[in-house]
Amino acid sequence: MASIPPSGVPSSKEKKYDRQLRLWGANGQNRLEAAHIALVGATSTGCEILKNLVLPCVGEFTIIDDKTVEESDLGTNFFLDEASIGKSRAERTMALLAELNPDVKGNFINNNLHELLETQPELFDPSTTKFTHIVVVSPFLTSDLLRLPQSIPLCLVYSVGFVTSFRLALPTHCIVETHPDSLVDLRLLSPWPELLEYATKQSAGLDAPESEGGMSDHQHGHVPYVVLLLKYLEDWKQTHNGSHPISYKEKNEFKAFIQSHMRTNVPGGSEENYEEAVAAVLKHIREPELSSATKAIFADARCAEPPANGDSFWITANAVSQFYSSPSQGAGVLPLSGSFPDMKAESSVYVELQNLYRARAQRDASLVFANVQATLDRLSLPTDSITLDDVTNFCKHANFLKHIDYCPLSDAFSEKPAEGFKDAVKAAWENWDAEDGLVYDYVALRGWQMFLDTHGKPPGVEDDSVENDRDEVSSNAQAFLKSVGIEDTISGTRTEKVVKELVRAGGGELHVIAALVGGIAAQELVKIITKQYIPVNNTVMFDGGSSRSAVFQF
């Protein structure tokens, strides 16, 4: 064994991050390591979010907080210790979080958001900021939240007792690597000439008995199902006026048609490749169709005319759209993904077939790449700013792309909320199954924020003001409801109960809930930072009492 060279052995960094690299790869990891997160509010929830980003190795973080550590912080926040009492909360949480991962750089600013926005505006100014993402953990005044820049991705988190929520606000988020279940597209109904030719060659003698020059049982049982489907589709067309089996009924007939050609006088009484072919009919025999998400991208003005800032997503989307509509390129189909599933076959035949799909995908990607280069040239951008690898990856995912246009925070939080926001709240409130829905929690939480804006502190801090505070938060919630155009009373609804829960907490966090929302928010941030998987749009409510979540586009 000693003679084996240690080639291919992963680096220590690859070993350390192995379990996550299997999800987002080097591509995602590089983006994570280039991020700089600002955490405003070093509460337990804030620190739990950061913990989940420091461990996978976000590049850098900065904690902004002006509090001095009190003993009560230690009861909820794991990233503070006895020695921290009396010291800067920003400094101590930074130190105990940075300790989790020596690859990450931690910073702190011992000051509050309001003061910093006044005295150091450059800190959050998009043209000068070092922060790539901002996480704000309540309590903060609405007026300060609205001063945060719209062009830096923001996550605003609430964690009050059992009630939690967060809101994402970021510029248009474009995702190539959405990680769908499968990227396979076999093009069975529109095979290109080389594929059809190969299938014809490989299926020669398929239906004839061996004694009449047909295939042996071994050969017959190893014809890959893609070849079988292409061959029987051609046969089917002969007897169906040149049309394909499209309807569910036709597909079932087609299945029976394939089945009727299976040899049954073989060991086991059936052939696995034929069974695979039958099983593939419903899934793989379909007209190439644009997904609604890709259709929406093609219809976007930024796809038609890519922004001159050189955003690679829109330039490549434009190039793919050109490919799709050009009669000499895709002629109405997207670039091929090149992904090819496993199937019963002889090794050499399988590899040849797989190579046909791969070669076609490469050919498509290089045509798209040429389109990209022409656009870069036209926009006077460096032609090496988008590589063939980038384009190949994009083409592979062409039918699974996603873009999300987020509403700015001001739509929901300014004194005059946007009409779209009002409509969304109204629709959620009036939803047929809303009675127990978490929109009631959202309304209660808005009442809580209004209390904070009025008093500069959360409700329920003092034991003897619990009932008064509760009444005030309830009437705030009622006022919020009216402001979005809902005349219903909150009396007797879930909102009233949630208000009681909110005031119960007295602005305090429950560690289990802080840890829970810390995990959910961190997952969303990881998806946003790596530009992989699909983040939520835009508000998540999680009720720790009933362990339920809901997503609203508020």
Place this chain on the structure above:
Amino acid sequence: MAAVEAPDYASGPRWRDLNRIFQREGGFHKDDDEPYNPEAQREFIKNKGKILVIGAGGLGCEILKNLALSGFTDIHVIDMDTIDISNLNRQFLFRASDVGKPKASVAASFIMSRVPGVTITPHYGAIQDKDTSYYSQFTLIICGLDSVEARRWINATLFSMSDPNEPDTFVPLIDGGTEGFKGQSRIIIPGLSSCYECSLDMLTPQTAVPICTLASIPRQPAHCIEWASLLEWPRVFEDKKLDTDDPEHISWLYETALQRAREFNITGVTYQLTQGVVKNIIPAIASTNAIIAASCCNEALKLMTNMHNYIDNYMMYTGDEGVYTHTFQHEKKEGCPVCGEKKTTMMEVEAEWTLQELIDKLKEKPDVQLKRPTITKNGKGLFYQAPVQLFESTKANLEKKVNELMQSGDVIDVTDPGLPFSVSVEIIFK
């Protein structure tokens, strides 16, 4: 309700936020429930709640932290693993200098140094090494495991301890699990809820690649890797057992698989893939562990008190696309071999199958999924995996046809050395 006078629970201001929630009645306390009694609850958690955490890995580290910061003071943790470098991306109680040390003790020391007043007793070993007298000392068990077998074992063990006449013998189990951006948490209460075995068919059974594919017609990089580990390794190193934790062994498999892939023009064999295939690695990240562990502990806190209602009895979390949770009541399965009334499942077989074929199908049957099944009928052995004498005396049956060994309608009993119960299967000829 007026706020109750704040009792000072020993630790004073440290537990201010938690105590507030204990002291004040919540919005969802039902009028017909017992009157809200904060003191009894806080007292219970502090003095009577004795919790066992199974697993000190990705979920376990989080669970220990969450329990310690929820006021629990008597916690035990059991784990048979030592710390590996690949744990550091999520198991936040461990540092690079801890690699090689037992997880349970490093995790316990870390939490105790950070949270004064909590006692965590570590056990470095397998759960199967402990018996029911050990498990019966706990008021609650929380599992953060990555193994189906271990979960089935603890689930069956807890049910075997439960005596309907002695309510104290019922130990609830909270189980969490993750995979990538997904996970689930659930509460299992013997006698009341469904159990782990009831939901076995929710897992997709692992279907093995046929040996003939590996031996003669590989097509995928994974086929080459499995060929190297299942066929080449035993051929080349007759007496040496493959250790998937030994980097030299993995390197050999990788080189061997790569060589084979080249012969067949197959691309994509990498060291990482080799390791993934032979160790069956499941991707794991800090944030998902945080969500699921926190959900388990949130339910534990609610279950041990009446500060809020606990779930009945299952929550699934999916984060690949947006945020999606599904909270529902998972129902008991009638034929469950652990908690069911009628502990028999049914299986349709071809009379012409050999016993070996029947066994292969049983391994894949979603509600059976045994790795090394031993088969008996009316107490008489049809096939034994072990000991050697019984294996030798029954192995000839593997080649026999099913209809030579049993009739349609017969019930066979299937056991596995890893599980403390048997599965009864009614055999029906197709």
